[in-house]
Amino acid sequence: MSPVASTRWCPTTEQLMILEEMYRTGIRTPNAVQIQQITAHLALYGRIEGKNVFYWFQNHKARDRQKLRKKLAKQLHQQQLQQIKLKPISMGIGVEVQSKVVNEYYYNKSGPEDMLMQKPITGQNSSYDRDWMMMMDMGPRPSYSSSSPIPCCNMMMNSPKIPPKTLELFPVSSINSKQDSSKL
Amino acid sequence: MSPVASTRWCPTTEQLMILEEMYRTGIRTPNAVQIQQITAHLALYGRIEGKNVFYWFQNHKARDRQKLRKKLAKQLHQQQLQQIKLKPISMGIGVEVQSKVVNEYYYNKSGPEDMLMQKPITGQNSSYDRDWMMMMDMGPRPSYSSSSPIPCCNMMMNSPKIPPKTLELFPVSSINSKQDSSKL
DNA sequence: GCAAATTAATGATTTATTCAAG
DNA sequence: CTTGAATAAATCATTAATTTGC
Secondary structure, eight states: OOSSOOOOOOOOHHHHHHHHHHHHTTOOSOOHHHHHHHHHHHGGGSOOOHHHHHHHHHHHHHHHHHHHHHHHHHHHHHHHHHHHHHSOOOOOSSOOOOOOOSOOBTTBOSOTTOOOOOOOOOOSSOSSSOOOOOOOOSSSOOSOOTTOSOSOSSSSSOOSSSOOOOOOOOOTTTSOSSOOSOOO | OOOOOOSSOOOOHHHHHHHHHHHHTTOOSOOHHHHHHHHHHHGGGSOOOHHHHHHHHHHHHHHHHHHHHHHHHHHHHHHHHHHHHHOOOOOOOOOOOOOOOOOOOOTTSOOSOOOOOOOOOOOOOOSSOOGGGSOOOOSSOOSOOOSSOOOTTHHHHOOOSSOSSSOOOOOOOOOOOOOTTOOO
16 A cells, blocks of 8 residues: 555545536547547546546446436336225225335346335324424534434424523524535 | 524624634534534524534535636636637547556555556657657556556556547646645 | 616526545 | 435425516
């Protein structure tokens, strides 16, 4: 492991955006000349080689197809569920998920598509103040949670009226320790 | 004048200014504690809840990205048009070679080592244009090419009868080059 | 000028992705 | 492979701008 960066290409946000935009405009398998040009341009935003561009398009195209397949499968499945629901079948409380009939694509043998998730059971007090799940964690995604269970969650967001106790002022610049580095 | 409390938060000018200033200083996805503090502070200027702050940052960040993307896209398109005008197709004839691309994983995920991309075979260096012959040098030889005969660049190294499309180019503007979250 | 009609902004929700632990 | 946590993208919904006919 040489200290120097002989690692693999890490596209910057801008490089990615440009590539994605090109892809959106229809470029799929750029030829050599195109790749050269694209590479030259993207080099303005960071280290990059032609092969990176080449591979990027290859991978992106492949994963695009994959995504599309998945989506279609999911749609199909949803449709099926819907039909089942609409039928005058005996309606229990829960809808049982039947077998996964979706067409299996390639390697993805069993899709997670049948995650029929009914609204949280909230048996009581249904629609109140929309549920609040998110917001937690102190900083960028905790790579390894390890020690602490979860530093978060149970907090605020539940008092519709009372403004959050006026704590104390705070320096705008100090609370920002290390925000997500996806500055655009 | 039914005191129909507005269903949604309407930030005051001051609240907005503060939020924007925070955003400017780099805050993007404040964690729970930060949100609490921000909320407490902004409450001095008007009714506000933590979720408002949370949503504000989510939306602002998203729409910021969106804006940037649009800008880049526009530049791209302009450049493309420009390029098309300046450089009508002039591709020669070539041999179409089927190429199989090795597997790779997401561009920022761990996967197979950098693959080797051998120079195109360009066996027959006819009188055709050979621009595409010189591209893609892969610096460090991958430990072992191993597996499949990487046909690599071939497919793009030839300009078959049909250029996929009129070529596309890109903008040459220089936005700030940031390294995003790439840790070298 | 002034509201009704229309459009643009933006707050709030929902849905899809991504990462990595189990 | 599955699943939980977090986030980003897409979408819905309401408020503010603005346009338009009078």
